[in-house]
Amino acid sequence: MESSASNGGSSVAWVESPLQLLCVIEAQHAGLLGDDAVVVPRSGLPALRLTRNEISRLALPDGLSFAEPSAKMPKPGRSWAVGDAFSGRVQLSLLTSPVRRLLLVDDGLATIRLLELLAERRPLLRARAVPGAARTAMGTVAGVRLRRLARRGRLTVFTALPVPDDVADAVRALGAAVVKHDFPWLRSQPGRRPPAEKTVVLGTSLVRNGLIHREAYVKWLTGLDEPVAYYPHRREDPKDLDRVRRIDGVTVYESGAPAEMTLRDLRPGQRVLSLPSTAVTSLRILLRARGVSVETVDVPDEWWTASAGPSLRSHLQLFAHERVAP
Known part of the structure; x- marks a missing residue:
């Protein structure tokens, strides 16, 4: 099987939240996105813009650059990084664009639900969602595509979350890599003055x-x-x-x-x-x-x-x- 980490070439990361952005930077720091990674923030999200401004004063890992925010999801590069695999736009890209390697980064609680659904071979649908037939079908096919990437050694989950051992083991059994991190890049950067309150x-x-x-x-x-x-x-x-x-x-x-x-x-x-x-x-x-x-x-x-x-x-x-x- 091929390594699930990129061995060079261009990577594209599509980020829709501050946590996704931080985890993509950590992934580049960990060497999971290859020599050249471009981050495309989704436009129209104030929290993402403010996070980008905060990051601008810090030292980014080598090989990482930012594109202008966009309302349109970019086409995957040699390696593609995303956080919200429940997104209709992400799932549509999985179905319509050739994805050589995929890196999944943390997107909050939804990440663990995603791993559970992957392991259980169920459609990739959000918790509490009431999907129609078309959305269920897309979630089903998206799950098939992710499991296929896993079998080929081309899917990596990069997470700082407390993924239950049985879930992590089941995802690894599919062929995916589950890589843990503890924010080493962020911990190495200067912080802000803390509040006075205890x-x-x-x-x-x-x-x-x-x-x-x-x-x-x-x-x-x-x-x-x-x-x-x-x-x-x-x-x-x-x-x-x-x-x-x-x-x-x-x-x-x-x-x-x-x-x-x-x-x-x-x-x-x-x-x-x-x-x-x-x-x-x-x-x-x-x-x-x-x-x-x-x-x-x-x-x-x-x-x-x-x-x-x-x-x-x-x-x-x-x-x-x-x-x-x-």
């Missing part, structure tokens, strides 16, 4: 996504009863943030860049609180040697809405190894 709270998308009740979340924040530095999630509703700003003792820091970049230089003795999220895992990796506690809030049953089914709650617990009661 406690940092990461914002959540669970409210806007209709998975937890807004009032329960706001009540918990109000009850912390200490100075809090609040870093919003990029998808938080502006109206919800206005409520957070009115809570005594809470200061909202709207940097726009991902928490992995803005909080990686927290001081010993500071702590991070978060509802279950991918950022919990990555911050634990980045802060483990700094004496900073990263704790996941144990979400009570009454917080969840009817939209948060048992399987989703179970998935979220993957990010809850160090929990704190609300």
